[in-house]
Amino acid sequence: MMKSCVVGDVMKKQLIETFYPRHRQHANTVVVVPPKEFQFNEQTAVDNEFQTPLSMPTETIQQRAMAEYEALVTHLHQSGVTVIEFDYPLSSMPTPDAVFPNNWFNTLADGGLITFPMASHNRQAEVRVEALVEVLCQAGRAVSRVETFSQYIATQRYLESTGAMVMDHDLGLIYAALSQRCDEDVLKEYARHIGYEAVAFATCLPSGKSVYHTNVMMAMGEKFCLLCDEVIAEPMRSHVVQRIAKSKQVIPITIEQMNHFCGNVLPLTTATGETLIVLSQSAYQAFQPQQLSALQQYGTLLPIDVTTIEQIGGGSVRCMMAEIFLPSV
Template sequence: MLKQQPKQQKAVSTVQNANCVVMVPPKEFAFNAETALDNEFQHQVSQTTEQVRELAMREFRVMADQLRGAGVQVIEFDYPLGQIETPDAVFPNNWFSTTSDGALYTFPMACQNRQQEVRPDALCAALENSGRKVKSQDSLVDYLDQDAHLESTGVMVIDHLNKTIYAALSQRCDREVLEDYAERIGYERVVSFQTALPSGKPIYHTNVMMAIGEHFCVICDEVIPEFERRFVIKSLAKDKQVISISLEQMNQFCGNILELETDAGDKVIAMSQSAYDAFSPAQRAQLSSHAKLMPFNVKTIESIGGGSVRCMLGEVFLQKC
């Protein structure tokens, strides 16, 4: 479960919250039959593709504008179209990550049409045009040759302050690739664990069941086997307020939230309106004690895509130029 990683001489992120995010407009958004094989959060709808994309684009635009209005830098990555459509491109946090020493990492995605989303050169250009320069690139995509996958901060929920990575193992989160990434960025601890939904399937992405802020954690611990659950909660509770959510709340994306920082240094927690409504008043009060809550209506995106607000935000820890 727990592997101690050797310390690396890398100046990786020493803050928990990013003040800049990448968002991708959902111009090819649609129900993705490939990812639906292990993503029980996806649902098909009766609307036409054009209707779905219009609704998704409206949700995206409101969310991006409101985040900017709050003081969070939003970089819109209007990616170049390829021969294969990328219906899940609106969820960019699954294929890249960044560190404060200027590194961009890219990851091996499990589904073929999601592998088409990995466009590091185009992303580097978009980042640099927005004042965030990439100094080096590193890729774990070669693990695809071994049919091994690691879908970035979809499967890794990271406590940057304690240099600890939490990850629910699944076909989208291979233990070997996970530990390789942790070693590359110099993070000493990997806490990996099993999960099981009522169907018996594992959680497809860790970030639908848990989120870590600077001083809090939200987690649906009932999906973790008891013998591992105690260890995970004990690790989190060392310096975080642990807010436990139910399976029903997880299904409303209460675990799919992200704490961010504004230009003024204030903290906000981005979440969907569905998640906000599903939190109890006491839980909302707990979260509000840490940061301002910012709910967004992304019902179309989360219902059809099976991911919510956190999945739409690719954190940028790169320093300003």
């Protein structure tokens, strides 16, 4: 199956020249991964303040997480979004965070697939390139090449894909909160590689730590941006807000709302060309009425209850979906 839809050397290890053609802001297809090994991840909890261990059996946790995952898949299907389920092969290394696939790969409109250096050892084990390429090909999406930034792991520098980077595809900008999971040099290298400009900034939570992933504090739509600007250090705070506001409505969220995953939102395009804004039930309930009204100007809201995954995994619905911009076969 792979031979019919993969062009060239799909396991190329070194980067090539800039090639990224611009594409639409919203994807109409996502990859999701069932949480069959889901549990509290001690390795990622070191810098992810959104994780909370729950006192219940692992079997119960996994049953609840699987029910939340299946609800997400069902609602996306019913709403007209193409969903590709990647039921990954198990290995000797458990991968409790595999339900968050957007952190280890990204796809490009010309058929490229890029993998990224993950900070945690058990998250590095999530990178199953050949299996993913086969699933994408079976779903009718062409992969012309696979490239990697994983060589930076050797120097303990990381860039966790669209967890660490929030992209404005219309303007060719990457917004990124610097952290252990977002190295500035690797970020700039990736931006150069795809022909985008990196807008990097420092953040500070009340604890004094950095925001672990940019996509918990910021969500980018075609015409709007959810942003917890109060965690951005000055003087970059004003610069970031003004930069975004030139082309989009900035909808501010508070730190408390960010903690309810109001920033972990993903706009998608349905089969009929409508915009769907996917968010968690906890985020929906944390938004103020005027914020919901502002969002509803730009698409239909689709709240999904993923409470177990949010509390234990420290990520929400946006983290559970990896956008697919690959061309059809």
